[in-house]
Amino acid sequence: MKIGIMGAMHEEIVELQQDLELGYHIEKIGDLDFMIGKLYGREVVLVEGGIGKVNAALCASLLSHHFQVDALLFTGVAGALHSDINIADIVLGTELLEHDFDVTAFGYPLGKIPRMDVHAFPANPKLLEVAKKVGTRIFGEKHIFEGRILSGDQFVADLQKIQFLQETFDGYCTEMEGAAVAHVCHILGTPFLIIRSISDKANHDAQMDYPEFVKIAAKNSKKMIEGMLKET
Numbered sequence: 001m002k003i004g005i006m007g008a009m010h011e012e013i014v015e016l017q018q019d020l021e022l023g024y025h026i027e028k029i030g031d032l033d034f035m036i037g038k039l040y041g042r043e044v045v046l047v048e049g050g051i052g053k054v055n056a057a058l059c060a061s062l063l064s065h066h067f068q069v070d071a072l073l074f075t076g077v078a079g080a081l082h083s084d085i086n087i088a089d090i091v092l093g094t095e096l097l098e099h100d101f102d103v104t105a106f107g108y109p110l111g112k113i114p115r116m117d118v119h120a121f122p123a124n125p126k127l128l129e130v131a132k133k134v135g136t137r138i139f140g141e142k143h144i145f146e147g148r149i150l151s152g153d154q155f156v157a158d159l160q161k162i163q164f165l166q167e168t169f170d171g172y173c174t175e176m177e178g179a180a181v182a183h184v185c186h187i188l189g190t191p192f193l194i195i196r197s198i199s200d201k202a203n204h205d206a207q208m209d210y211p212e213f214v215k216i217a218a219k220n221s222k223k224m225i226e227g228m229l230k231e232t
């Protein structure tokens, strides 16, 4: 069983990288460094995929098709959309949706990708179950949320936009990669889970909160991956 682990940014994967067992090697594809080795005794391919949906889709495709991973875990930070979700809480994506996908001109609801069988891409239920168990054990039930995660090529820092995203899509948090990973995994048949730790509340303070809390959030995401690799 080989597990692909990706984050968008250095902060999101650096701690996992530090825990890779000695003797891992790097396979470079374009600008991407895929770290192949063992993490907490498990065979993994770890990579920093870059920010945004295109980077995420490319990276997820390579992990799935080239590296033939059996499951893909995405770890990173996100902006909360629900008022009861706080900074440092964890959101496990039950399903993922591209909130900036707009073919409403042809009568499709916002976020719907024409000619695809699903409106939002569902996560693997087994991975979700393990993550919930691990997250509840580490952080406590009150800090683990399961719900729809929204992705778009936008850093959201606007109250009106939060309200719009909540009302239109019932999103729990917003970020910039998860739905692209989910989209690719859905097509290629790779079981996946997107795990997000909250770094900001996607409001007018988001840019200020983000640098301060991104490190805490990234640490929490790392704890989740560690717990999951040890659990399964």
Ligand code: ADE
Binding pocket: 077, 078, 079, 080, 154, 155, 156, 157, 174, 175, 176, 199, 200, 201, 202, 203, 206, 210
């Ligand atoms: N990642 C972390 N916070 C975010 C936000 N507010 N919008 C988009 N992506 C994010």
